Amino acid sequence: MEAIYSDYYPIFIYVDKYRFSKNWVYPSAPVPYSLIRYVVSGTAVFSLDDTSYEVGPGDVFYIPQGKLLSCAAREEIVFISIRFIGSIQLEGADMLSMLWNVPIQHNFGQVPEVREFFERIYASALTRSTFKMLEIRGYLNLILAHMACVSRENFNRDTTLEEDRRETEAHFDLQSIRHRAEKTARTNKDPRITIIVDTIVTHPEKNFTSKELCELAGFSESTLRRLFKEQTGKTVYDFIKDIKMTNAARKLLVTNEPISSIAYALGYETPSYFAKCFKEVFGLSPQEYRRTSHDV
Structure with a gap:
């Protein structure tokens, strides 16, 4: 299973920039792919299944494949939306949450490069460049990596120095080293x-x-x-x-x-x-x- 997880990557489908008026409503419907959005301006309520989220400028919002999505704008809203599916899909499982605990929502208003990644994907999709898919895949990976890092940083802040010391020691004890060596030998890729x-x-x-x-x-x-x-x-x-x-x-x-x-x-x-x-x-x-x- 570890080898399968290490091979996960997002497969890009489509990107577009949307502008909707304050009267825009998207009725609840299952999403047949995964979505990740960057809110450029405006505010809205995005709902997944039975949970609602207030979104605004700088928010990145992740919508796992198969979720029931509904949206309602509070004012004119502009966002960039990227559609993708995972290279590995387990029925009923959200792989990004399972692997890296990617959050549904996080504000990157103070991290300008994240908006730039979205803008570059959108710009690349409009070109006729023969290598545009390489750019798109690279920036999509960077976006998801930033989302994954949010969870890692939150975890690190909640971890005490003593817990961190014990985990570090356990990582390098002889039994753990042998276990990792055996696992690597079992999961070498052909x-x-x-x-x-x-x-x-x-x-x-x-x-x-x-x-x-x-x-x-x-x-x-x-x-x-x-x-x-x-x-x-x-x-x-x-x-x-x-x-x-x-x-x-x-x-x-x-x-x-x-x-x-x-x-x-x-x-x-x-x-x-x-x-x-x-x-x-x-x-x-x-x-x-x-x-x-x-x-x-």
Whole structure:
């Protein structure tokens, strides 16, 4: 499990800057991806499930995938909203909270670089640069790292010097060193799986067979199934489907391509089967996703 967690990373879908009047209301609805927002100006109430949060300038607000979201502006509000999904998803689990205790809300008004990260992601998305996705991924990681550091700093402030001393000593005792060495030996990553993952990610239009992937990496199908699940937390089939769906979600938001064209371009023989797979991942049909996503 530790190896799976260490491989988590956010997969960017879409970013936009929104300006809503004080009468803006978004009715409660489940969010089929994760969101993270930076409030540039104005105030509003963002509600997740049964909990409401007052948000204002400088606030970063994290919305985990699958939560019921509703919003109501108190005055004109401007915010940048980034959509993403996790590379590893466990049913019913908020991976960012589970791994790093990322908070739902924190004010970064005194940390100007955080707003700059959001602005740079938005600016990069509008360019035609061939390396813009590298920039976007980098800044998204930095944003989430800043959110994770909030929890770490709060923990450190609550930890006494004596507790800190005991934890430090325990970290370096002989038994702990042996345990970490054994765990590292068990969780070493196989570079052949990395090759397979990179190949799948860079060719979302292809429908790779197990035989093709085994030939690429040079091992048996049983070894492929075992190692791939250990290192990614998913079966090969589910990983390929998620990569295809992430690409589909981005196309639905940033292009006007017909849904059937997107389906065929991603290797699906029929748009109906593509729609079925899309709904399994995002909880919405492609039509519903395209129609409603611009509202959140």
